[in-house]
Amino acid sequence: MAERAAAHDRAGVFPEADFAELRTAGLLGLMVPERLGGPGAGFADYAQVAMRLAAGNGATALVFNMHASVTGALAGTPDDLARALGVPETYFAMRDRVLAAVVDGALYAVAMSERGAGSRLSALTTTYEAVDDGFRIRGAKTFVSGAGFADAYLVAAKRAGSEPAAVSHFLVPAGEGITVEQTWDSLGMRATGSQDIDLDVLAPADALLGGLEGLTLLLAQVMPQWLVASYAAVYVGVAQSAVDAAVAHVNERGLGRLPLVRARVGRAESAVAAARLAVLEAAHRIDTAPGEAETNRWVWRAKLLAGETAMDVAASMLEAAGTSATRRGHPLERIFRDARCGSLQPATSDVCADWLGMAALGRDPENDAAVPRW
Incomplete structure (x- = not known):
């Protein structure tokens, strides 16, 4: 996958070959329970793979x-909570059918964000x-990635017409009534192929997740891990x-003799290690105590630290590598652009920090x- 990343980025095309490999490896079914033919992974397993x-x-x-986030939410919501x-x-039959299809290679996308509303669910205009x-x-x-x-x-x-x-x-199955607009x-x-889509679709009755209307905002508050x-x-x-690419560049150019370069790499390596520990702590708590107040605090901490760390580390590694790493085609140039998206994706760093401050x-x-x- 790493060898194809630059070409996919340059052309802005969806990495079909990568997902063919993920299907072959069975990773699309990572979150599917063993009783349905999957490995029954938890959030900590997902985090390591991601x-x-x-x-x-x-x-x-x-x-x-x-x-x-689709398969994990379906597989990870306990039956007793769903019944409550x-x-x-x-x-439950619908859920199992959806999860079993993933073992056979089905790929699911999330269509939540809207222009003017972002990912704030209460501001949606889709009805x-x-x-x-x-x-x-x-x-x-x-x-829509x-x-x-x-x-x-x-x-x-x-x-339609509900207030609040x-x-x-x-x-919703792909097909008639869903039009993909090539906007990305x-x-x-x-x-990522995160295009816009237009919807005017008739969805079957069992397309309603949970079989009950109005659950989305409640679950976003109680168990926010997949959002x-x-x-x-x-x-x-x-x-x-970013650290790996910078280390390779620094060693190739002989820049490791410079104390300031070494210091940047040392700080970056430490920052990534700290962010990784925060994600793994959140993941452990999600698997062992989902929905608890302290678990949810770690969920928000993990997103804040990861988004900020990616942005800061990529910028610092670009500084350490020097101007030559800003050229198109250099791994750090691509990684810097990718990393900049982390603090902007939901929940944004400001939203996370506000939640944690409150x-x-x-x-x-x-x-x-x-x-x-939401």
């Missing part, structure tokens, strides 16, 4: 993250309404790739904010 993938190609890891929320028994045998979903989405290559899309939409917004998620031409993560911390693992891997001050970061967090 960090490793991102060290080779951040864009591939980011698309993998979006896919895993009131989901119908028919949901749905119940119709015979299902739901009619209308709207437009942006930043893997658009045009996914077998189904996890679409966030609000019930009743937001639900639907797993970005600074970084250029190979927040999963990105963190990707950007720790990107930060590590928690540290003894306030309720989910309900006391003047502007809804």
